[in-house]
Amino acid sequence: MKRQRRRQLTSNDSEATFELDLAPMLALMVTLIPIMLLATSFVKVRVIGTVLPQAVQEAIQQDKEKISKTITIDLKMNKDDFLIVVKEDEKEILQKKVPPTDGKWNFEALHSALYEVKKQFPNKYTVNLYPAEAVPYSEVVQAIDAAREAKKSENAFTVYDKEKKENIKTRVMFPEVSFSGLIGG
Amino acid sequence: MRRAVDKFLSNNKKGTFVLQLTAMVDMFTILIVFLLKSFDTSPVQVSPSQNIILPHSYSVTAPEEVLKVAISKKSILVDDKEVVILIDGKVNGKDMDLSDPKFIKPLFDALDNQAKKTEEISKHNKDHKFEGKIILQADKGLSYGILEKVFYTSSMAGYTDLKLATITYE
Numbered sequence: 001m002k003r004q005r006r007r008q009l010t011s012n013d014s015e016a017t018f019e020l021d022l023a024p025m026l027a028l029m030v031t032l033i034p035i036m037l038l039a040t041s042f043v044k045v046r047v048i049g050t051v052l053p054q055a056v057q058e059a060i061q062q063d064k065e066k067i068s069k070t071i072t073i074d075l076k077m078n079k080d081d082f083l084i085v086v087k088e089d090e091k092e093i094l095q096k097k098v099p100p101t102d103g104k105w106n107f108e109a110l111h112s113a114l115y116e117v118k119k120q121f122p123n124k125y126t127v128n129l130y131p132a133e134a135v136p137y138s139e140v141v142q143a144i145d146a147a148r149e150a151k152k153s154e155n156a157f158t159v160y161d162k163e164k165k166e167n168i169k170t171r172v173m174f175p176e177v178s179f180s181g182l183i184g185g
Numbered sequence: 186m187r188r189a190v191d192k193f194l195s196n197n198k199k200g201t202f203v204l205q206l207t208a209m210v211d212m213f214t215i216l217i218v219f220l221l222k223s224f225d226t227s228p229v230q231v232s233p234s235q236n237i238i239l240p241h242s243y244s245v246t247a248p249e250e251v252l253k254v255a256i257s258k259k260s261i262l263v264d265d266k267e268v269v270i271l272i273d274g275k276v277n278g279k280d281m282d283l284s285d286p287k288f289i290k291p292l293f294d295a296l297d298n299q300a301k302k303t304e305e306i307s308k309h310n311k312d313h314k315f316e317g318k319i320i321l322q323a324d325k326g327l328s329y330g331i332l333e334k335v336f337y338t339s340s341m342a343g344y345t346d347l348k349l350a351t352i353t354y355e
Contacts, residue, residue, distance in 0.1 A: 022206040022207065022210050023206065025210055026206055026209060026210055026213070029210070029213040029214070029216075029217065030213075032217060033213065033216055033217065033220070036217065036220040036221070036224070037220065039224065040220050040223045040224050041223075041232075042223060043352050043353075044352065044353050045231040045232070045233060045239065045248060045322075045350050045351070045352055045353075046242065046244045046245060046246055046247065046248065046350075046351055046352070046353045047244065047246050047247070047248045047249075047320060047349060047350055047351070048242055048244045048246070048348065048349045048351060131329040132329065133328060133329055133330035133333070134328050134329070134330065135328065135329045136325065136326060136327070136328060136329075137240060137323050137324070137325050137326070137327045137328070137329065137332055138240035138241070138325035138326070140329055140332075141240040141241075141242050141325075141349065141351055142240075142242075144242070144349075145242050145243050148243075148244075179333070179336055
């Protein structure tokens with residue numbers, strides 16, 4: 001009796017297992033993958049612009065509208081080095097030179113120099129960029145990148161939010177770059 | 186010999202077999218998840234023009250649907266139409282204005298036409314306003330000298346809000 005029951009159980013168990021038919025699923029995936037490979041872009045095009053919280057935007061606006069004691073920050077990009085010149089009402093008050101390393105522009109040093117300038121003038125958001133004619137476009141873009149934001153390891157700057165009446169922290173340094181005073185980019 | 190073939194055929198009656206697809210389905214599932222993650226959902230797609238290698242940047246701002254100006258080492262294109270031919274990344278003398286060394290005449294004409302078109306449309310459709318915005322796609326190897334001329338000419342045509350197209354790797 002026991003043996004008969006065991007035999008019955010074993011035969012039922014073998015019938016309970018079955019092979020899942022994955023062929024239709026595979027067919028769907030084989031169709032989906034080429035479509036997605038064609039539609040997906042692995043390199044994305046982005047534009048250099050400004051992503052700013054409301055209070056920072058207001059601070060930039062105030063900076064633009066400010067008439068008395070105009071402070072301008074000029075960034076001269078020469079053959080292989082940078083020169084940062086800060087002027088107050090057209091009078092030069094600060095000058096920093098960023099020397100080259102191995103005959104090339106030192107963007108790390110440029111970032112550090114601009115970070116120090118930003119600490120001194122936290123309400124300034126615009127840099128006037130003066131690249132030399134021979135400077136490649138890719139190096140100009142790197143200089144803009146170096147000026148845009150403070151690194152995560154660096155201290156954020158404090159901006160006063162008028163609506164909330166509190167200080168907020170931002171890592172934005174110089175998001176507005178104007179080329180030789182011609183245009184805003 | 187004949188007997189051997191018959192024996193083989195009789196033994197190989199069960200020639201059909203079930204293909205083990207589980208591993209393959211697993212692999213494809215991982216692939217689809219990866220592709221879905223890489224899928225760009227921004228409404229405006231800007232694909233780099235031919236012969237242009239865009240510079241790399243950390244900017245994350247998505248492009249807008251505005252007029253596109255592309256500068257390769259061979260030509261300047263406005264809305265995918267070639268307007269100026271460049272020789273080694275420099276503007277031919279005949280295309281320059283003699284009185285203004287930064288002014289590129291054919292480029293100004295093309296941009297001016299585009300501005301007039303937009304203004305004409307804005308008369309009928311108030312949502313379509315002329316904002317003077319341009320997305321500039323320039324080859325990373327070009328010198329600033331040519332870019333300066335394009336910036337200057339486009340600002341003369343009323344396009345002062347310039348966005349520089351760059352690439353961001355995922």
